[in-house]
Amino acid sequence: MSTVFYNDHAEILAAQYLSKTFEEVHSSWLHHLLPLLTKNTLSILDVGAGSGRDVHYLAEKTQGKETQIIAVEPAVVLAKMGQVLTRELPVRWIEDGLPQLQKVVGLAQQFDLILLSAVWMHLSPSERPLALVTLSRLLNSTGLLVISLRHGPSPDARVMHPVSADICIERPLILNADPALKTAISIDDLVEKFIELYWQHSLPFGANDGYFVLIQNSGKQSALINSLIELRHQGVNSLSQLKAHLSYPALLRKTRGTFKDGPLWRLQNLSRNEECFLYPHDKTKNYIELNPGIAFCFRRFHDLVVSLARTQWVQKIAEFPANQVIIGSKGNLSEFLFGSDRQTITYARPVLLDIQKGQCFYCQKSLKETGEVDHFIPWARYPNDLGHNFVLAHSSCNNQKRDHLAAQHHKDNWYEQNIIQHGQTLHSELSRYFVCESDRSEAITTWAYQLAGQNRSPLWLDKKTFVPFNALDNDLSNTAI
Numbered sequence: 001m002s003t004v005f006y007n008d009h010a011e012i013l014a015a016q017y018l019s020k021t022f023e024e025v026h027s028s029w030l031h032h033l034l035p036l037l038t039k040n041t042l043s044i045l046d047v048g049a050g051s052g053r054d055v056h057y058l059a060e061k062t063q064g065k066e067t068q069i070i071a072v073e074p075a076v077v078l079a080k081m082g083q084v085l086t087r088e089l090p091v092r093w094i095e096d097g098l099p100q101l102q103k104v105v106g107l108a109q110q111f112d113l114i115l116l117s118a119v120w121m122h123l124s125p126s127e128r129p130l131a132l133v134t135l136s137r138l139l140n141s142t143g144l145l146v147i148s149l150r151h152g153p154s155p156d157a158r159v160m161h162p163v164s165a166d167i168c169i170e171r172p173l174i175l176n177a178d179p180a181l182k183t184a185i186s187i188d189d190l191v192e193k194f195i196e197l198y199w200q201h202s203l204p205f206g207a208n209d210g211y212f213v214l215i216q217n218s219g220k221q222s223a224l225i226n227s228l229i230e231l232r233h234q235g236v237n238s239l240s241q242l243k244a245h246l247s248y249p250a251l252l253r254k255t256r257g258t259f260k261d262g263p264l265w266r267l268q269n270l271s272r273n274e275e276c277f278l279y280p281h282d283k284t285k286n287y288i289e290l291n292p293g294i295a296f297c298f299r300r301f302h303d304l305v306v307s308l309a310r311t312q313w314v315q316k317i318a319e320f321p322a323n324q325v326i327i328g329s330k331g332n333l334s335e336f337l338f339g340s341d342r343q344t345i346t347y348a349r350p351v352l353l354d355i356q357k358g359q360c361f362y363c364q365k366s367l368k369e370t371g372e373v374d375h376f377i378p379w380a381r382y383p384n385d386l387g388h389n390f391v392l393a394h395s396s397c398n399n400q401k402r403d404h405l406a407a408q409h410h411k412d413n414w415y416e417q418n419i420i421q422h423g424q425t426l427h428s429e430l431s432r433y434f435v436c437e438s439d440r441s442e443a444i445t446t447w448a449y450q451l452a453g454q455n456r457s458p459l460w461l462d463k464k465t466f467v468p469f470n471a472l473d474n475d476l477s478n479t480a481i
């Protein structure tokens with residue numbers, strides 16, 4: 001990330017940071033900090049320490065103890081101000097940055113508390129997985145990592161985070177209707193998403209030698225998985241067939257019961273206490289109402305929330321003894337549960353070849369039978385296969401675009417091709433294999449470009465050329481997310 005802006009505006013930024021106290025900014029997790037502060041020895045890492053407000057507070061609170069506090073700040077002008085603020089306190093300043101934090105990692109030390117305050121959104125989606133790996137290595141086994149989000153999911157309710165985070169970005173701009181960003185999500189929408197998520201998981205893992213579906217619960221198999229297996233045995237092969245099946249309404253009803261009794265409320269039980277940090281527990285309603293700011297966070301930090309939840313999920317499934325024998329001898333569990341199905345993706349190829357008249361979506365040159373199906377909104381940003389999100393491109397164009405969003409005129413072409421001109425064809429040809437809802441794809445594209453606008457991400461034009469994000473080109477970019 002560039003530090004130019006931070007150095008150029010250091011004084012204004014420092015004044016902004018210092019206008020609020022540590023307690024005001026971090027009130028939501030203070031109760032987790034207090035027990036830490038009672039320890040006699042403590043090591044703290046503040047990544048993106050800015051002008052030092054947080055390390056100043058932490059150093060003062062731990063005076064007289066054996067405390068080590070490291071402040072990391074890549075913007076040297078801000079860091080100098082921080083050094084002045086903390087000159088009489090035991091704070092060590094290091095010029096370093098995520099995702100690798102090379103100098104900090106070089107210290108070969110682990111921390112009891114790592115704080116990332118307003119830092120995460122400055123990392124690109126492709127940097128975030130590496131940043132998570134770095135941070136988890138630096139955190140000791142009982143340590144606390146604070147990012148501008150509350151806790152990750154409790155294992156019991158792991159499904160809820162991707163479900164509600166996905167729903168928040170798959171909807172059109174309903175969130176802007178209410179300035180408080182409060183929003184209601186119907187239980188039926190959540191349940192439908194819940195079924196979509198489990199559909200892939202009801203396939204046998206390692207299909208070649210016997211039928212073994214991974215166990216999803218510590219006791220018996222989950223009832224929903226059993227119902228989905230049964231339907232697969234009856235010849236239901238795709239989500240669209242499932243939704244059209246006679247027994248689908250009954251499946252929805254049954255799953256709604258399980259869902260309302262379990263994951264929906266367990267998600268917010270932290271250490272056996274009910275903490276409604278996402279939505280109030282009101283079991284009389286057929287919807288949940290997200291607390292102010294939650295929908296914003298789910299949209300802004302979607303990739304973080306989903307990757308945390310999926311990592312937990314994969315770990316949990318790998319831990320069940322019944323699964324271990326089969327997982328031990330087979331490939332990548334994470335890829336099976338959440339990966340893009342490369343085999344199935346090839347079904348989109350002939351349809352797109354026809355629609356694009358044999359030309360590459362990006363450079364319009366002939367494909368000569370070498371096209372690759374590309375996720376227009378990259379998989380790294382939205383890890384689900386949607387039929388309307390595919391385009392066909394040269395493997396060279398696809399590789400050069402990688403995890404980036406494409407320039408505005410590509411987005412216009414995508415909209416024209418996959419929504420206006422051929423939306424119906426894609427739906428009729430591909431909904432056997434993928435979720436094909438054009439309004440969901442539109443909402444995802446809008447969301448991804450809004451985020452790119454906020455992060456000032458460069459957009460890929462062609463070959464190795466990138467263009468800056470131009471807010472004027474993007475009609476929706478100035479809408480708050």
Ligand SMILES: [Zn+2]
Nearest residue numbers: 360363394397
């Ligand atoms: Zn091309």
